[in-house]
Amino acid sequence: MSQLPPLTALKASLSSSGHLLHIELDHGRANEMGSPQLSDWEALTDWLPNSSVRAVITFSRRRSRRGTPIFIAGANVTERVGWSDAEVRTHVRWQRSVLRRLRAAPVFHIAVVDGVALGWGAEMMIAVDYRIAGPGASFALPETGIGILPGAGGTSELWAMIGVPQAMRLGMTGERIDADEAHRIGLIQERAESLEAGLARAEALAQQVARRSPTAIGAFKQAMLAGIGQTSEARAELEARAYELCLESGDAAVGRENFKAITSGEEVQWNERRLPSS
Numbered sequence: 001m002s003q004l005p006p007l008t009a010l011k012a013s014l015s016s017s018g019h020l021l022h023i024e025l026d027h028g029r030a031n032e033m034g035s036p037q038l039s040d041w042e043a044l045t046d047w048l049p050n051s052s053v054r055a056v057i058t059f060s061r062r063r064s065r066r067g068t069p070i071f072i073a074g075a076n077v078t079e080r081v082g083w084s085d086a087e088v089r090t091h092v093r094w095q096r097s098v099l100r101r102l103r104a105a106p107v108f109h110i111a112v113v114d115g116v117a118l119g120w121g122a123e124m125m126i127a128v129d130y131r132i133a134g135p136g137a138s139f140a141l142p143e144t145g146i147g148i149l150p151g152a153g154g155t156s157e158l159w160a161m162i163g164v165p166q167a168m169r170l171g172m173t174g175e176r177i178d179a180d181e182a183h184r185i186g187l188i189q190e191r192a193e194s195l196e197a198g199l200a201r202a203e204a205l206a207q208q209v210a211r212r213s214p215t216a217i218g219a220f221k222q223a224m225l226a227g228i229g230q231t232s233e234a235r236a237e238l239e240a241r242a243y244e245l246c247l248e249s250g251d252a253a254v255g256r257e258n259f260k261a262i263t264s265g266e267e268v269q270w271n272e273r274r275l276p277s278s
Helices: 035-050 085-104 120-127 158-162 164-173 179-185 195-210 214-227 232-249 251-257 259-263
Strands: 011-014 020-024 055-059 070-072 108-113 116-118 130-133 138-140
Touching (some): 085 214, 108 120, 108 195, 120 138, 158 164, 232 251, 251 259
Parallel strands (some): 055 108
């Protein structure tokens, strides 16, 4: 089982099998994302491709002093006091790069949100694969109200998830929406009655993923994401290459040889993850 990289700001734990990674957000005053957290996320994106992890669940139990549940209250803007424009530019390009790499990680990443997800918190929804929200969830992009714009995907990518009109609405008004509205517009995929119910649902999904070929999971995700915006011919070629990677890894043969056992619910031993060539 792969060992987690050293982390200083995020709480991460592996399941006994090493196939499931839990990341609990519990830092700063309101889970704000700053340089220490970005460094940890970057370390995880470096580590995940060659790990045994197949699914990730990110969540928070954090509450404010007034009892308000918090997922991520935004970027750590206070750390930027005194920074030059050049330093801010470099930092924001870094955070955009980290989230893009997190999006591409060859794992199934589930976010369970039962708290405020503002700015960076809402943009993180773009970097995960599936989103479950509890009753305390709320989402907003307040950046234009402080003289900037959503710079970690909220401008470039959010429209592809929820449509141009809804992305315009959130980015230009800063309106905060609740879990029901987020579900209606497609920002989240499921509603849960509580954080614990959302975590239970995420665990059930993650356990299904953990039983599958890590190469097939990663190849499927890579081919699908790489095909966005491509022609049908290009998408078909990406699919063909991904399928052939499963053949080359030996996992297609494992699946054929253990078909009865797999369809009966038994676990089988897959090969180590093979990654697509760049």
